[in-house]
Amino acid sequence: MATCATAILLLLLSATTGTVSCLQERELLQMAQTQVSNAKTWVQNSVRLHGPAGLSLSLSDQTAVALRDCDKLYGESESRLAHMLSEKSIYDRNDAVAWISGLMANHRTCLDGLEEKGYVEAQTLVKNLTVLLGEALALYSKGKDKKKGPAQGKFDRSNGGLLVSWNPGTSRADFTVAHDGSGTHKTIREAVAALAARGGGNNPERAVIHVKSGVCNEKVEIGNKLKNVMFVGDGIDKTIVTGSRNVIQGATTLSSATFDVSGDGFWARDMTFENTAGPGKHQAVALKVSSDLSIFYRCSFKAYQDTLYVHSNRQFYRDCHIYGTIDFIFGDATAVFQNCDIFVRKPMDHQSNLITAQARDDQNEPTTMEKIFQTVFLKTDMDGFIDPKGWKEWSGSFALSTLYYAEYMNTGSGASTKNRVNWPGFHVLHSANEAMPYTVNEWEIGGFRRLVCHFRLECNWETSFNF
Numbered sequence: 001m002a003t004c005a006t007a008i009l010l011l012l013l014s015a016t017t018g019t020v021s022c023l024q025e026r027e028l029l030q031m032a033q034t035q036v037s038n039a040k041t042w043v044q045n046s047v048r049l050h051g052p053a054g055l056s057l058s059l060s061d062q063t064a065v066a067l068r069d070c071d072k073l074y075g076e077s078e079s080r081l082a083h084m085l086s087e088k089s090i091y092d093r094n095d096a097v098a099w100i101s102g103l104m105a106n107h108r109t110c111l112d113g114l115e116e117k118g119y120v121e122a123q124t125l126v127k128n129l130t131v132l133l134g135e136a137l138a139l140y141s142k143g144k145d146k147k148k149g150p151a152q153g154k155f156d157r158s159n160g161g162l163l164v165s166w167n168p169g170t171s172r173a174d175f176t177v178a179h180d181g182s183g184t185h186k187t188i189r190e191a192v193a194a195l196a197a198r199g200g201g202n203n204p205e206r207a208v209i210h211v212k213s214g215v216c217n218e219k220v221e222i223g224n225k226l227k228n229v230m231f232v233g234d235g236i237d238k239t240i241v242t243g244s245r246n247v248i249q250g251a252t253t254l255s256s257a258t259f260d261v262s263g264d265g266f267w268a269r270d271m272t273f274e275n276t277a278g279p280g281k282h283q284a285v286a287l288k289v290s291s292d293l294s295i296f297y298r299c300s301f302k303a304y305q306d307t308l309y310v311h312s313n314r315q316f317y318r319d320c321h322i323y324g325t326i327d328f329i330f331g332d333a334t335a336v337f338q339n340c341d342i343f344v345r346k347p348m349d350h351q352s353n354l355i356t357a358q359a360r361d362d363q364n365e366p367t368t369m370e371k372i373f374q375t376v377f378l379k380t381d382m383d384g385f386i387d388p389k390g391w392k393e394w395s396g397s398f399a400l401s402t403l404y405y406a407e408y409m410n411t412g413s414g415a416s417t418k419n420r421v422n423w424p425g426f427h428v429l430h431s432a433n434e435a436m437p438y439t440v441n442e443w444e445i446g447g448f449r450r451l452v453c454h455f456r457l458e459c460n461w462e463t464s465f466n467f
Helices: 025-050 062-085 093-116 120-142 188-198 432-438 448-455
Strands: 009-011 019-021 175-177 207-211 214-217 220-222 229-232 239-243 259-261 267-269 272-275 287-289 294-297 300-302 308-310 314-318 321-324 326-331 334-338 341-344 354-358 374-378 404-408 426-428
Touching (some): 025 062, 025 093, 093 120, 175 188, 321 326, 374 432, 404 432
Parallel strands (some): 175 207, 207 229, 220 259, 239 272, 259 287, 272 300, 287 308, 314 334, 326 354, 404 426
Antiparallel strands (some): 009 019
């Protein structure tokens, strides 16, 4: 268990004065665990009012879809908290900050989905859990870090080169998906079920699923119990996972995802993930990721609004292609996009293009409450269609002084900062020292930077970082 420390926090509650709290991390996590369990029970009771327990709920019952999301999210939060509270667990402060931020993202995603479907009773979930997680996050953020060795989700360097060195002709996969029957399974979901039946993430070695060329029209979920899984395809636009779920036709933003990854340590390469719902269907996610220490290498993500949902935890993308129209890279993760290409698609006639929508619930999160947006572009080539202002208000003057937007050494006809927005939260960085905190070089979290270097994906931040 991480070393406990005591700190004094000032808690700001709505319509109240500050309250002093002096609780150790473990006590706060135990209290949060109780609140998460209570929230899950509330959700399950609500589900019984909207559909038969245990049955697949129809998308026509939109409230039930949102509640089902909540049941999944709180279940994942229960597992994370159980791990953090286990006496056998070893992790450091950086891990704790990332994971608690993920718990906050799970809670907020549940509330957003219920609000999306007009379920006002959700407000009963808000206060206690939000406050407890905020306290725990502040305490871990301010505490001194004492590392105690490798932790959950840390990577075995012996298979570190597998991501880059994989060759379908010579490398061995545990499962192979092929529509023509030449593999072990004909669908990805069948292969994932076989992996889960084999023990999933409980095996010491990384499990590899090779998906051969072809179009897989299926919704795929890699649950939080399936850890250290690697998907490999035969190339961008050769191996394609596709779907068309969307908010207009009853899904939540979360449940619209064609491919949904929760299990920690997920890797993927040489694949395309897409959602073909189109711009008129609004939110329609191609890939949603809450896997901690996940890596995507030479992958493509194609949709329109809300293409790539970097939901939570720590993620790295290298040599990837991302297509969309509005907010098509969004979420609460600490995510680095390196040497990636961003393609802006034509929106509907009344719409403008917006690339990112990053948000977090607390200033202590490693990224940044929707009032504390944080996005940084470093050494990126920007095309001429970029508006000279560069950035757009969320809602009037909301968050313009608390957000953090920054640019550093960008190039191209759209890179000039001369006419950028004049907000307190916008910054033009002038030195490498200012930019360094936003690079992989600063990612001494769980050995993640060392892992990225081991892949030779990138060690030297001076190479182009395309966000």
